[in-house]
Amino acid sequence: MNRDGKTQVLESLRRDLSRFESGRVRAPVVSLGAVDIDRRLSGGRGLSLAGLHEVVGTGYPDMAAAAGFAVALGSLLQGHQGGALLWVVQRCAAHDLGGLYGPGLAMLGIDPKRLVVVSARDDREALWVTEEALRTPDLAGVVAELEGGRAYDLKASRRLQLAAEKFERPALLLAGHAGKAASAPSAALTRFRISSAPSAPNSCVAAACGLTRFGVSLDRVRGGAPSHLILEWNHATGRFAVATSVSRRAGVNTGGPRPEPAAQAARAGRYEAAALAS
Amino acid sequence: MVAANPAALKAGIRPGQRLADARALQPGLEVCERDMAGDRARLQKLAGWATRYTPWTRAEDVSALADEGVGLLMDISGCAHLFGGETALLEDLLIRLNRLGHDARAGVADTVGAAWAVARNTTHAHGQAQGQRISIVKPGAAREAVASLPTTALRISQGMADDLTRLGLVTIGDLLARPRAPLVARFGAVLGARLDAIVGARAEPVAPEAQRVPARARLLFADPLIALGDIVGAITLAAGDLAQELDQRQQGARQLRLTLYRVDAEVFTFEAGTSTPVRDAARLAALFSEKLVPTGGVSGSDIDIGYGIEGVVLEARAVDALGPKQRDLTAGPSDGSSLDELIDRLSNRLGTHRVTRIKPQASHMPERAQLAVPALAAEGFQKNDVPLFAHGDAPLRPIRMLSPPEPVEVIAQVPEGPPRQFRWRRMLHAVVRSEGPERLAAEWWLAEDAVAATRDYFRVEDEEGRRFWLYRDGLYDRETNAPRWFVHGVFG
Numbered sequence: 152m153n154r155d156g157k158t159q160v161l162e163s164l165r166r167d168l169s170r171f172e173s174g175r176v177r178a179p180v181v182s183l184g185a186v187d188i189d190r191r192l193s194g195g196r197g198l199s200l201a202g203l204h205e206v207v208g209t210g211y212p213d214m215a216a217a218a219g220f221a222v223a224l225g226s227l228l229q230g231h232q233g234g235a236l237l238w239v240v241q242r243c244a245a246h247d248l249g250g251l252y253g254p255g256l257a258m259l260g261i262d263p264k265r266l267v268v269v270s271a272r273d274d275r276e277a278l279w280v281t282e283e284a285l286r287t288p289d290l291a292g293v294v295a296e297l298e299g300g301r302a303y304d305l306k307a308s309r310r311l312q313l314a315a316e317k318f319e320r321p322a323l324l325l326a327g328h329a330g331k332a333a334s335a336p337s338a339a340l341t342r343f344r345i346s347s348a349p350s351a352p353n354s355c356v357a358a359a360c361g362l363t364r365f366g367v368s369l370d371r372v373r374g375g376a377p378s379h380l381i382l383e384w385n386h387a388t389g390r391f392a393v394a395t396s397v398s399r400r401a402g403v404n405t406g407g408p409r410p411e412p413a414a415q416a417a418r419a420g421r422y423e424a425a426a427l428a429s
Numbered sequence: 430m431v432a433a434n435p436a437a438l439k440a441g442i443r444p445g446q447r448l449a450d451a452r453a454l455q456p457g458l459e460v461c462e463r464d465m466a467g468d469r470a471r472l473q474k475l476a477g478w479a480t481r482y483t484p485w486t487r488a489e490d491v492s493a494l495a496d497e498g499v500g501l502l503m504d505i506s507g508c509a510h511l512f513g514g515e516t517a518l519l520e521d522l523l524i525r526l527n528r529l530g531h532d533a534r535a536g537v538a539d540t541v542g543a544a545w546a547v548a549r550n551t552t553h554a555h556g557q558a559q560g561q562r563i564s565i566v567k568p569g570a571a572r573e574a575v576a577s578l579p580t581t582a583l584r585i586s587q588g589m590a591d592d593l594t595r596l597g598l599v600t601i602g603d604l605l606a607r608p609r610a611p612l613v614a615r616f617g618a619v620l621g622a623r624l625d626a627i628v629g630a631r632a633e634p635v636a637p638e639a640q641r642v643p644a645r646a647r648l649l650f651a652d653p654l655i656a657l658g659d660i661v662g663a664i665t666l667a668a669g670d671l672a673q674e675l676d677q678r679q680q681g682a683r684q685l686r687l688t689l690y691r692v693d694a695e696v697f698t699f700e701a702g703t704s705t706p707v708r709d710a711a712r713l714a715a716l717f718s719e720k721l722v723p724t725g726g727v728s729g730s731d732i733d734i735g736y737g738i739e740g741v742v743l744e745a746r747a748v749d750a751l752g753p754k755q756r757d758l759t760a761g762p763s764d765g766s767s768l769d770e771l772i773d774r775l776s777n778r779l780g781t782h783r784v785t786r787i788k789p790q791a792s793h794m795p796e797r798a799q800l801a802v803p804a805l806a807a808e809g810f811q812k813n814d815v816p817l818f819a820h821g822d823a824p825l826r827p828i829r830m831l832s833p834p835e836p837v838e839v840i841a842q843v844p845e846g847p848p849r850q851f852r853w854r855r856m857l858h859a860v861v862r863s864e865g866p867e868r869l870a871a872e873w874w875l876a877e878d879a880v881a882a883t884r885d886y887f888r889v890e891d892e893e894g895r896r897f898w899l900y901r902d903g904l905y906d907r908e909t910n911a912p913r914w915f916v917h918g919v920f921g
Contacts, residue, residue, distance in 0.1 A: 212856070212895060215829070219921015222828050235768055248829045248919050253787035253799040255826035259921055263787040267768075267804050269775055270783045280775060289768040349894040350862070353823070359864035360823065360890045363921055384921075386824065 178202065179319055181231040184390025188382065193340045193373045198224065200231075200292075201319040202340035203312040208328035209346035209366070215248055216347035219259065220365050221294050221325050223384045223391070226260030228321060230389050232291035235265040237284045239277045239295035242270075244325070259363070260386040271295075274302035278311065281322055285314040292321040299327035309338040344368040348381050351394065362386075364394055431463050435532075445587075468499070475531075476501055478694035481649065481740060482518060483508040485635045500533075500548065502541060504635040519563045529694055538566035538574065541635065542627030546575050546582035546601070572628050576602030583623045589616055601627065643680070645744040646670035653692045653737025660689070660738055661718040667743040668714035681706025681751030687717045689732070690740035697732050701777045704769045704805045706751040712770060713743070716777050772804045781805050794872055795886075795917065796832060825867075825888070827898045827918025834915035837899065844905040844912065847887050851899065853916050858891035866901070882908045888920070896920035 180197035182189050189197040198204065206224070208217040225236050238251060253263040271277035277295045284293045297303050303326065315322050324339070346368070351361035363386070368379045381394040430451055433442045440455045451458055469488075476488040485504035505518060512518040519535045526533040536548030547564040566574040575582065578601050581590045593616070598604055604612065604624060613621040625631035646667040654660050664687065675681060683706055689697040701716040721732065776784045785801040792798050839851040847863040866885035871878040882903035890896045898918040903909035 212893070215895060215919035216921060218919075219828055222921055237771075244829075249827070249831035250829060251787070252795075252827055252830035252918060253789060254795075255824060255828040255830070255918065255920070256787075258824040258826055259828055263789070263799075266787060267772065268785045268787065268801065269779065270785075271779075276779070280779075283774070284771060287767045287771045289766075290771070347894040347896075349892075350890060350896065353862075353864075356864065358862055360862050360888055360896055360920075363824065363896075364894065365921075366894075 178316070181227050183227065183382075184385075184388075185392050187393050188380065188391055191369060191372065191375055191378050191380075193375055195375070198227070198321070199340055200228075200321045201316045203308060203315050203322050203324065203338065205324045205326045205337065205339045205342040207326050207342065207344050207370075209344055209368070211328050213346045214244070214328055216365055217325060217328070217343075217345040218244070218248060219363060219384075220343060220345045220367070221323050222256060222259045222261055223363075223365075223386070224323055225292065225294050226386070226389055228292040229262055229265060230260075234289050234291035235267060236261065236291050237267045237269060237280075237287075237293045239269045239271050239280050239284075239293065241273070241277060241296045241298050243298040244296045258386065259384075260389055265291075274298055274300040278302060278307055281324075282311060282314050285311070285318050285320045285322060287320075288318075290320060292323065294323045294325065296325045297327060303335075303337075305336045305338060312338040312340070339371075340373045342370040342372075344370045348394075351383055472499060472501070474694055474696055475526075475529075477688075477696045478690060479503060479522070481690070482512070482522065487635050500545075502545075502635045505537070515565055516563065519565070523562055534562045536564045536566070539568055539571045540627055540629045541633045542584065542623060543571040543575050543629075545584060546578050546627065550578050550582050572605070575627055576600060576605065580604065583620070583627060585620060585623055589620065592616070642686075642744040642746050643748045644671055644674045644678070644682070645742060646674065647743075648741045650739050653739045655734060655737045657722060657734070660734070660741070661714075661721060663738075663741045664717050664721075664743065665710070665714040667741050668717075669710040671743050671745060672708045672710035672713060675708040675745065675748065675751075678748075679750060679752060680745075680748040681708045682713065682745035682747070683707075683749050684745070684747035685713065685716060686744045686746055688740075688742040688744070689738050690742070691734070692736045692739050695733075695735065701773075702781065702805055703773045704776075705766070706749040707773070708751060712773075716773065717743075719774060719778055776803065776805045792872065793869060794878075795826065795830065795869070797872075824920055828921050830918040831916065834900070834917040837914050837916050839899070839901075839914035845885075848889060848899060848914065851889075851914065851916075853897075858889075858893075858895065858897070860889045861892050863887050863889040869900075886917070 178194060178199045178201035180189075180192075180194060180199050182197040183192075189195070193199055193202065204224075206217050206221050208214040225238070229236050240251065251266075251268060253266075256266070257263055269280050271280055274297050277297060281293050281295045284290055303324070311322055311324075344367075346366035348364040348366040350364050353359040353361040363384045365382050365384065366379070367382045369375070369377050371377065382391045383394045384391055430442060430444050430446045430448065432444055437455065437458065442451050442455060442458065448460065451460075472488040476486050479486045479501055483503050483505050487502045489499045489502060505515065509515045509518050512521055515537050519537065523533055523535055534548050536544045536546070538544040538547055543566055547566055579590070579599060580593045580601060580603075581587065583590075583601060583604075593599075593604070598607070601624075604620075605628070609621060609624070622631060626633045648663055648667050648670075650663070654663060671682070681703075683703055685701045685703075687699045687701070689699075691697070699717055699720055701720070703716070707713060772784055781803040784804045786804045788800045788802045790798055790800050835853065837851045837853045839848045841848050847865060848860050850857060850859045852858070865887035867887075868883060868885050870883045871881035873879060873881075884900040884902055885904070886898060886900045888896065889899055896919065897916050898920065899914055899916050901912045901914055903912045905912050
């Protein structure tokens with residue numbers, strides 16, 4: 152075998168290897184906005200688009216934060232691919248936290264006009280819809296809420312992971328909270344365990360909330376090590392950042408109504424104008 | 430007594446008898462209650478089944494004409510030759526009905542009235558055939574054919590027929606020979622109308638059950654299909670035919686109906702809609718085959734194939750113009766059609782109300798600022814659409830909204846001030862940061878808001894970093910003295 156042949160064989164072997172470890176080398180990714188986060192994820196370059204990612208809450212009260220984190224990731228996907236997002240909802244989450252609210256989603260970064268909401272009866276149906284949606288070229292991704300039934304097991308997660316790899320379309324599973332789901336084995340590329348975190352300091356009013364922050368534990372990362380970070384989501388720029396300082400307890404409420412900052416009032420006006428124009 | 434079977438008739442039981450009399454004649458008589466709704470449903474089914482002969486088919490009203498038996502009206506003009514003539518059509522019809530367990534008679538005539546009359550009085554009619562079950566009146570011979578029939582054959586009530594008999598008017602011929610005015614004056618306009626209808630002086634069209642549809646494809650099978658796979662194959666064939674028809678007319682289907690005819694006249698219908706006009710055969714077929722075949726743990730529709738399906742009809746009930754389309758050679762992600770296709774499939778599988786889009790509404794009340802509309806009905810999105818909702822620096826609205834808002838117990842420093850701590854679902858949250866109030870007045874111009882109070886909204890964060898949207902219902906001291914608090918949503 153000559154030298155060229157040898158390099159060819161090596162090349163093809165390398166290709167095979169990278170295919171086996173899909174998500175690590177060749178799969179397309181979307182950057183979360185900061186190198187420090189991206190390098191910790193599977194593949195080391197960002198959130199893999201050809202993969203299944205689980206988002207779970209640390210505890211039951213953290214489910215709102217987990218949903219918020221999924222909204223932020225969904226916003227990243229929408230921005231990166233320019234396509235629509237499919238959100239599979241179930242009765243359970245709507246009962247616990249309420250139904251998806253368009254204006255709020257918009258303010259956190261998801262374009263509601265490019266959102267299709269499918270309500271599933273149970274986990275089986277939610278998983279079926281997810282798998283069907285992964286085949287759709289015009290979708291930027293799928294977010295599916297699971298109730299934590301037995302339908303989502305290792306086999307189901309492997310199925311979704313394979314579909315996501317094949318069609319290079321990401322699926323995010325809002326798979327309940329850690330107490331219920333986190334211990335289960337799964338073929339997902341990543342499992343984000345989210346806890347709520349005090350928001351960033353507000354630049355105008357000390358007592359008000361600032362940019363949204365999430366406590367993010369990377370419980371499992373294929374080809375990576377678990378880690379914990381506080382991430383700050385800037386919905387205006389559509390990027391995550393590692394929070395520089397763990398937020399100090401902000402000033403305690405002093406009582407008495409505060410005047411609304413003029414900018415926020417103006418924004419509310421803009422939303423109403425958009426609604427009127429539609 | 431409403432009806433009796435041949436054995437009972439032989440024993441002397443007659444429709445119209447009282448039950449006691451019938452029992453006296455035949456103590457062993459088996460009696461069951463008349464099931465009017467069941468009769469009606471069965472007749473409707475048969476009417477659907479009989480569209481195999483002609484689309485102009487209608488079931489008679491079951492309740493009106495109990496004594497004479499009820500039937501189907503079919504306008505077979507222009508259809509009979511397809512089955513080898515009127516006699517052949519009727520023979521085929523009766524044989525099939527007999528197989529379904531129905532004792533039937535048939536009559537053909539120029540007018541509905543005459544056909545009705547001869548079908549029920551075959552022994553009197555001309556041109557008998559087939560053991561006196563079929564009677565065919567030649568064109569133009571309606572008047573002579575019915576002349577000798579009793580007046581009951583006029584579709585008039587028994588009481589009126591009795592009155593006529595008392596006057597010596599026994600046959601229809603007797604009536605036709607009389608001057609009309611005194612008869613109408615004595616018995617009402619109904620009699621005149623019936624007489625006109627039976628000789629064809631008055632039009633009486635058969636209004637079909639089925640609506641006219643823009644396009645339809647039909648497949649009938651000599652041997653019924655028993656396997657689900659074969660039925661799906663048949664649907665694919667029908668979809669191909671339909672697609673071809675739509676292609677010639679440059680149209681695409683928006684609403685579709687699939688009808689499966691089971692051999693025993695059971696009819697299954699399935700409806701499907703599409704978000705954009707469709708005439709791709711594979712896509713049309715997929716709309717229905719998915720409903721029939723269970724996939725991926727989601728069960729398909731339950732149909733009982735029984736002894737088999739003998740006919741498949743696929744109709745496009747609503748169509749839109751759809752120009753010819755050039756296939757993209759470089760297959761790739763594209764014009765949004767794959768999303769439309771997904772929405773179609775999910776909507777048809779799960780129901781249109783479960784696949785929705787969020788539509789903003791012109792209302793400042795948070796719960797009215799959005800509306801879930803079926804994705805099928807909503808306009809599709811364009812790739813370069815500007816976001817409809819403005820982006821901001823800090824989210825002002827929650828990502829999830831509780832509906833209805835849930836009451837919470839709140840402790841505030843001053844009644845009109847922001848909350849200090851609150852208890853929601855038995856969990857105590859100490860508020861460390863808050864912003865507000867954002868004051869939203871009720872929409873007083875709406876009836877349901879006429880008595881609603883003003884709300885003061887606060888965005889609050891507890892010591893764990895959980896963010897909530899709370900509001901106080903009613904202005905303290907002006908609208909209420911004990912304002913109640915609600916949690917309306919959660920932020921991410």
